[in-house]
Amino acid sequence: MSTSALEDLGRILIVDDDPQLLSGLSRNLRRLIPVETANGGEDALALLRRDKNFSIIMCDMRMPGMNGAEFFSKARLQLPDAVRILLTGQADLAAVISAINDGHIDRFLSKPVERDDLMRVIGAAMAHYRLKKDEVRQLDATRRLAVDWGHGVLSLTSMPTYARASRIRRTAKLLAEQLGLSDALAIEMIAVLSVTAELVPAASPALLGQALKSIAGNADSMQEVKLMIDELGAPADAPMRVGTRLVKVARQLDDEPGPFLERVDRLERKGHLDMRIASALRDLSGALAPTGRPMPVAQLEPGHRVLQPVCNAAGEVLVPEGVVVSALLLASIAARGPVGEVHVVNDSETSATPVPFSVSA
Numbered sequence: 001m002s003t004s005a006l007e008d009l010g011r012i013l014i015v016d017d018d019p020q021l022l023s024g025l026s027r028n029l030r031r032l033i034p035v036e037t038a039n040g041g042e043d044a045l046a047l048l049r050r051d052k053n054f055s056i057i058m059c060d061m062r063m064p065g066m067n068g069a070e071f072f073s074k075a076r077l078q079l080p081d082a083v084r085i086l087l088t089g090q091a092d093l094a095a096v097i098s099a100i101n102d103g104h105i106d107r108f109l110s111k112p113v114e115r116d117d118l119m120r121v122i123g124a125a126m127a128h129y130r131l132k133k134d135e136v137r138q139l140d141a142t143r144r145l146a147v148d149w150g151h152g153v154l155s156l157t158s159m160p161t162y163a164r165a166s167r168i169r170r171t172a173k174l175l176a177e178q179l180g181l182s183d184a185l186a187i188e189m190i191a192v193l194s195v196t197a198e199l200v201p202a203a204s205p206a207l208l209g210q211a212l213k214s215i216a217g218n219a220d221s222m223q224e225v226k227l228m229i230d231e232l233g234a235p236a237d238a239p240m241r242v243g244t245r246l247v248k249v250a251r252q253l254d255d256e257p258g259p260f261l262e263r264v265d266r267l268e269r270k271g272h273l274d275m276r277i278a279s280a281l282r283d284l285s286g287a288l289a290p291t292g293r294p295m296p297v298a299q300l301e302p303g304h305r306v307l308q309p310v311c312n313a314a315g316e317v318l319v320p321e322g323v324v325v326s327a328l329l330l331a332s333i334a335a336r337g338p339v340g341e342v343h344v345v346n347d348s349e350t351s352a353t354p355v356p357f358s359v360s361a
Contacts, residue, residue: 013047041059041066045074057079068105072105081136106125161195165195172246172247175281178283252272296340
């Protein structure tokens with residue numbers, strides 16, 4: 001197997017308080033998959049907070065302080081896609097059945113573990129993980145196409161709304177990545193849908209849910225997105241997923257006037273930002289509020305994101321702030337007499353927003 005294929009499969013994390021068992025399992029598995037070990041549940045959880053590149057987690061049931069089933073119930077929150085394998089003795093059977101029913105583990109191995117059984121189970125776990133990862137890639141490609149298409153349609157309907165969606169989507173995406181959230185794409189989708197709803201006076205979570213269903217059907221993997229849509233209309237102090245809160249923060253930032261850091265300070269004083277989100281926004285100030293460089297409008301090229309509105313001599317806004325210009329857009333505004341210069345950054349390779357395929361005034 002190639003190095004890239006091995007990297008694609010991640011690693012296995014083995015958790016146990018017995019150094020001899022850790023050593024024996026590691027020796028057997030290192031030829032099959034890269035191995036990391038942790039001495040107990042607390043050490044393993046601390047490791048997962050720093051490093052999430054694991055495709056398989058194997059843990060002993062009986063450990064002091066935190067047993068295997070308890071560990072997996074917490075580890076699943078940090079690494080939901082990893083295959084979870086519990087090592088157990090006959091006396092632990094009732095606890096194993098409970099852990100399986102609760103969804104904490106995918107399979108178990110009885111001790112003492114025979115080498116052939118170990119290799120067979122880990123091989124099957126690797127194949128399962130590879131299949132699941134391929135399915136996730138295909139789903140992400142479909143979702144990316146859907147959200148980019150839906151976002152691009154806004155440019156046909158309302159360029160100001162398209163620009164607002166671009167700004168909010170970019171803020172939510174970069175915040176999600178800065179905070180280490182696993183599904184920034186779902187958060188982007190919610191951001192675009194939330195702005196799209198502004199075009200419909202009677203827009204509601206139910207209407208957004210119907211739109212999402214038309215995009216993604218009833219796939220189980222979209223349940224998190226559907227729940228986030230339901231939370232969009234909740235009061236500010238209601239419990240909600242981090243992704244939903246990030247979209248709300250991105251919207252609030254876009255509604256606030258003034259320089260970026262002043263807007264962050266204002267929202268924090270109003271109690272709209274917790275310490276972690278406020279800190280992440282300040283760390284991202286260079287990306288979310290770049291200075292850019294001045295450029296005559298006549299020299300704009302596809303991939304430039306304008307940091308100020310592009311106007312004509314009459315003051316009409318031809319391209320709102322935050323839009324990544326395309327060749328088609330530049331051709332469309334050329335006949336309308338754009339003048340002056342604007343500050344730009346080059347988003348041709350790193351843009352969080354799709355290039356609009358059309359434009360309406």
